[in-house]
Amino acid sequence: xxxxxxxxxxxxxxxxxxxxxxxxxxxxxxxxxxxxxxxxxxxxxxxxxxxxxxxxxxxxxxxxxxxxxxxxxxxxxxxxxxxxxxxxxxxxx
Amino acid sequence: xxxxxxxxxxxxxxxxxxxxxxxxxxxxxxxxxxxxxxxxxxxxxxxxxxxxxxxxxxxxxxxxxxxxxxxxxxxxxxxxxxxxxxxxxxxxxxxxxxxxxxxxxxxxxxxxxxxxxxxxxxxxxxxxxxxxxxxxxxxxxxxxxxxxxxxxxxxxxxxxxxxxxxxxxxxxxx
Numbered sequence: 001x002x003x004x005x006x007x008x009x010x011x012x013x014x015x016x017x018x019x020x021x022x023x024x025x026x027x028x029x030x031x032x033x034x035x036x037x038x039x040x041x042x043x044x045x046x047x048x049x050x051x052x053x054x055x056x057x058x059x060x061x062x063x064x065x066x067x068x069x070x071x072x073x074x075x076x077x078x079x080x081x082x083x084x085x086x087x088x089x090x091x092x093x
Numbered sequence: 094x095x096x097x098x099x100x101x102x103x104x105x106x107x108x109x110x111x112x113x114x115x116x117x118x119x120x121x122x123x124x125x126x127x128x129x130x131x132x133x134x135x136x137x138x139x140x141x142x143x144x145x146x147x148x149x150x151x152x153x154x155x156x157x158x159x160x161x162x163x164x165x166x167x168x169x170x171x172x173x174x175x176x177x178x179x180x181x182x183x184x185x186x187x188x189x190x191x192x193x194x195x196x197x198x199x200x201x202x203x204x205x206x207x208x209x210x211x212x213x214x215x216x217x218x219x220x221x222x223x224x225x226x227x228x229x230x231x232x233x234x235x236x237x238x239x240x241x242x243x244x245x246x247x248x249x250x251x252x253x254x255x256x257x258x259x260x261x262x263x264x265x266x267x
Contacts, residue, residue: 003123003125003164004162004164004167005167006119006122006123006125006164007119007123007125007164007165007167007168007171008167008168008170008171008174009171010115010118010119010125010127010168010171011127011167011168011169011170011171011172011174011175012171012172012174012175012178013111013112013115013171013175014112014115014127014168014171014172014175014230015171015172015173015174015175015176015177015178015179016111016175016176016178016179017108017109017111017112017115017175018108018112018172018175018176019175019176019179019180019185020100020102020103020107020108020111020179020183021102021103021105021108021109022102024176024180025193026193026195026196027193027194027195027196030195030259031195032255033252033255033256033258033259034259034263034267039105040105042105042106042109043105043106043108043109043112044109044229044233044234045109046105046106046108046109046110046112046113047109047110047112047113047116047234048113048234048237048238049113050109050110050112050113050114050116050117051112051113051114051116051117051120051234051238052237052238052240054113054114054116054117054121055116055117055120055121055238055239058117058121063121064120064121064124065124066239067120067124067125067126069236069239069241070126070226070227070231070232070235070236070239070241070243070244071226071241071243072236072241072242072243072244072246073226073243074242074243074246076224076225076226076243077225077226077232077243077244077246077247077250078246078247078250079221079224079225079250080221080222080223080224080225080226080247080250081221081225081246081247081248081249081250081251081253081254082221082250082251082253082254083217083218083220083221083224083225083254084217084218084221084222084225084228084247084250084251084254085221085250085251085252085253085254085255085256085258086214086217086218086221086254086255086258087214087215087216087217087218087219087220087221088214088218088229088251088255089214089254089255089256089258089259089262090210090213090214090217090258090262091210091211091213091214091215091217091218092196092211092214093211093214093215093218
């Protein structure tokens with residue numbers, strides 16, 4: 001139960017960050033594929049860098065153990081990604 | 094501080110830092126990697142089970158994405174709430190029937206056309222996320238932060254297909 005509320009709070013912060021970055025707007029999403037506005041990439045890569053440093057700092061300090069890492073299966077990731085990209089560029093979400 | 098919260102748009106670096114901290118918090122406190130696409134599959138499974146139980150009697154819904162109100166669903170719900178709070182604080186919140194200026198310039202004023210493309214695109218997007226094992230949040234960032242190779246294959250693939258699709262749709266206006 002507490003896990004549910006925790007997820008709700010985390011989700012709210014997630015949505016807050018997305019809205020503040022303007023990623024709830026059609027043009028922000030589609031323009032990254034037109035190379036006219038790279039906000040999506042700047043946002044994603046910043047998130048990656050920050051979370052990477054944070055998680056591995058905590059892991060190295062022995063405070064947390066790593067969760068199950070998303071699986072790599074080349075054909076699935078590749079085909080899924082290709083299909084995903086079509087939808088993302090078309091819908092702009 | 095309040096002024097910052099009320100600002101209409103943050104630099105993507107600042108917003109990205111906030112999201113990065115969300116990932117750290119969620120993984121450290123609960124071992125949950127934030128993601129958005131899985132929730133749709135959980136809810137879809139619930140609906141399928143209610144409509145026609147045979148539909149969910151397969152490996153995918155039994156082991157990979159069990160139907161139900163999961164933490165992912167709560168997170169998805171939270172995304173709406175958080176985005177709403179953000180939009181209200183900055184006075185950016187308004188109801189609109191979607192085609193925004195850029196879309197109108199290129200594809201015209203038709204609302205139905207916009208809704209149709211958004212709906213079909215959404216289906217394609219979620220289908221792709223289901224095959225890949227996550228979306229931009231759950232796989233690309235959630236996997237990328239552990240340097241999982243799948244995440245980077247996914248990001249590359251997303252651009253390999255996204256760029257030509259945008260090119261085809263925009264043609265000379267690209």
